[in-house]
Structure formats: structure tokens, C-alpha cells
Amino acid sequence: EVQLVESGGGLVKPGGSLRLSCVPSGFTFGGYSMSWVRQAPGKGLEWVSSISSSASHIYYADSVRGRFTISRDNAKNSLYLHMNSLRAEDTAMYYCARDRECSDGSCYSDYWGQGTLVTVSS
Amino acid sequence: DIVMTQSPDSLAVSLGERASINCKSSQSVLYRSTNYNYLAWYQQKPGQPPKLLIYWASTRESGVPDRFSGSGSGTDFTLTISSLQAEDVAVYYCQQYYSTPRTFGQGTKLEIK
Numbered sequence: 001e002v003q004l005v006e007s008g009g010g011l012v013k014p015g016g017s018l019r020l021s022c023v024p025s026g027f028t029f030g031g032y033s034m035s036w037v038r039q040a041p042g043k044g045l046e047w048v049s050s051i052s053s054s055a056s057h058i059y060y061a062d063s064v065r066g067r068f069t070i071s072r073d074n075a076k077n078s079l080y081l082h083m084n085s086l087r088a089e090d091t092a093m094y095y096c097a098r099d100r101e102c103s104d105g106s107c108y109s110d111y112w113g114q115g116t117l118v119t120v121s122s
Numbered sequence: 123d124i125v126m127t128q129s130p131d132s133l134a135v136s137l138g139e140r141a142s143i144n145c146k147s148s149q150s151v152l153y154r155s156t157n158y159n160y161l162a163w164y165q166q167k168p169g170q171p172p173k174l175l176i177y178w179a180s181t182r183e184s185g186v187p188d189r190f191s192g193s194g195s196g197t198d199f200t201l202t203i204s205s206l207q208a209e210d211v212a213v214y215y216c217q218q219y220y221s222t223p224r225t226f227g228q229g230t231k232l233e234i235k
Contacts, residue, residue, distance in 0.1 A: 037172075045164075045172065045215055045226040059222050095171050103153065105222040108162035110183070112171035 002026040002111045004096045009116030016086050020116055022079040022096030030054075030074035033099035033107055036081050038092035039115075048094070049081065050105060059105045064090075086120045093117050124148050124218050128227035134235040141203040143230045145216035150196045153220065160220035163192055163201045166229075167212045175214075176201065208234060 008020040020036070035050040049070040050059045058070055069082040079096055094116050097109035125148040135141040151160045159179035164172035174183045176192035179199055189204045203210055211234060216227040 044229045045166075045217075047224045047226070050222075061223050101177065101219070103160055103219055103221070106160070106219040106224040108174065108177050108217060108219045108224075109172075110174050112173070114171055 002098065004098065004111060004113035006094065006096045006113045006116035009094065009118045011119045011121065012086055013122050014087060014120055017084045018086065018118060020081040020083065020094055022113060024077060024079070024098070029077045033102055034072065034079045035097045035099055035107065035109060036070065037095045037097055037109070039095070040092045050099065050107065057105060088120050091118060091120050123223055124151065124221060124225050126216055126218055126225050126227040128216060128230045130230060131228070132231040132233065134233045135206045136235045137208065138205050141206050141232055143201045143214050145199040145201070145227050147197045147218055151218045151220035152196050159195050160218055161199050162217045162219065164215045164217065165212045166215065172215065206234070
């Protein structure tokens with residue numbers, strides 16, 4: 001059974017940093033592109049960042065480029081999202097998702113984790 | 123960026139009746155060389171992550187009941203639930219994966235009338 005478990009969320013002050021982690025199981029992690037998608041409270045879904053299976057291709061939403069860094073360690077079966085210079089508008093549930101089919105870096109996701117909540121507030 | 127617009131924003135349908143949700147993209151998501159529409163549909167129940175229902179605009183994900191179907195091409199798409207069940211109460215999102223950034227519709231909240 002495919003599972004994705006996120007961790008690392010919490011309360012952080014504006015300008016602060018957090019590192020989110022996602023640990024997959026039930027599939028060969030190194031064979032898939034992965035993404036982070038977020039959802040602000042009561043709002044819709046917003047794609048944040050994606051990384052190809054070998055980390056050779058990385059993509060960011062304009063809203064986070066230069067502040068967030070996606071990375072993966074296939075040997076440790078882990079996906080990460082390093083978030084710096086956090087803003088109130090970054091407050092959201094952050095989901096880790098497995099990508100199945102992609103076109104020019106844009107994919108649909110077939111499995112999603114339960115999410116980890118990031119709250120940016122003073 | 124491709125803008126995805128869903129209609130209606132909310133919908134109330136009686137149990138056993140048909141529910142239809144529309145999704146319109148600001149530009150075509152049909153890839154001519156493959157003749158595939160790069161469009162997916164997700165279901166999100168309260169307190170849960172999204173669940174993939176449909177991809178390539180009309181291919182049902184494994185395990186998804188056959189009362190769910192997707193149709194359309196180019197810029198106009200529809201998700202149809204042929205006979206609404208109580209467990210179908212959720213927010214539904216369309217998403218294009220034709221180009222980066224992938225973008226989602228604003229969501230359609232489906233309720234029981």
C-alpha cells in the first residue's frame with residue numbers, strides 16, 4: 001500500500017524557517033517525481049514545487065521561488081521542502097504527493113499524504 | 123499560467139440524481155501530438171487529502187466507482203456523477219498538467235439536497 005507521511009510543520013514567526021519532510025512507503029521512491037501542494041485554511045489547492053525522480057529537474061511556483069527549496073534523498077527514501085523567509089500567506093496545510101504522468105514538469109498526482117500544517121504568525 | 127475556472131461553485135443534488143461539474147481552461151490542454159487532454163479531477167472530503175478520480179480527462183482511476191465519469195476536450199470539461207451517493211459529498215477540483223505551473227480550479231462543493 002502506498003503511503004506518504006509528512007512531518008515538520010508547526011508555528012513559526014514571519015521571516016522564520018521550517019523544513020518539511022515526507023517519508024514514502026509501498027513503492028520505489030526513486031522511480032517517481034514528487035511534489036508539494038498546499039492548501040490555505042478554507043481555500044483551494046495550490047501547487048508549490050516539484051522534483052523529478054533523479055532530482056535533475058526542479059520546478060517552483062512563482063510565489064515561493066527564491067524562498068523555498070525542494071530536495072530528495074533517494075537512498076534515505078525522503079522528500080524535503082526547506083522554507084525560508086516565511087510569510088503569513090504561506091500558512092497552509094502542505095501535502096506531499098506522488099506524481100504519475102508529467103508534461104514539461106507539470107503532472108497529475110495519484111497519491112497524497114495527510115499533510116502537515118504550517119502556521120506563520122507573530 | 124493556464125487559469126482553470128469551475129462552475130458552479132456549489133451544487134446541491136438529491137440522492138440518486140445526476141451531478142455535473144464544469145471546468146474551463148483559459149487555453150487548450152489538448153496535446154495535439156498525443157491527442158490527450160492533460161486534465162485531472164480530484165475529490166476532497168473534509169479533513170482528508172485530495173483523491174485522484176479521473177486523468178487524461180476521461181480515464182477513471184483504479185478503484186473509483188463507475189458512477190464517476192469525465193468528458194470534454196480542448197478547453198471545456200465535465201465531471202459527472204451519474205447517481206449521487208451520500209459518500210460523494212465533497213469538494214471537487216479539476217487540474218491541468220499541460221504546462222508548468224500545474225493549476226487547479228477553485229473547487230466545487232457538492233452537497234445533498
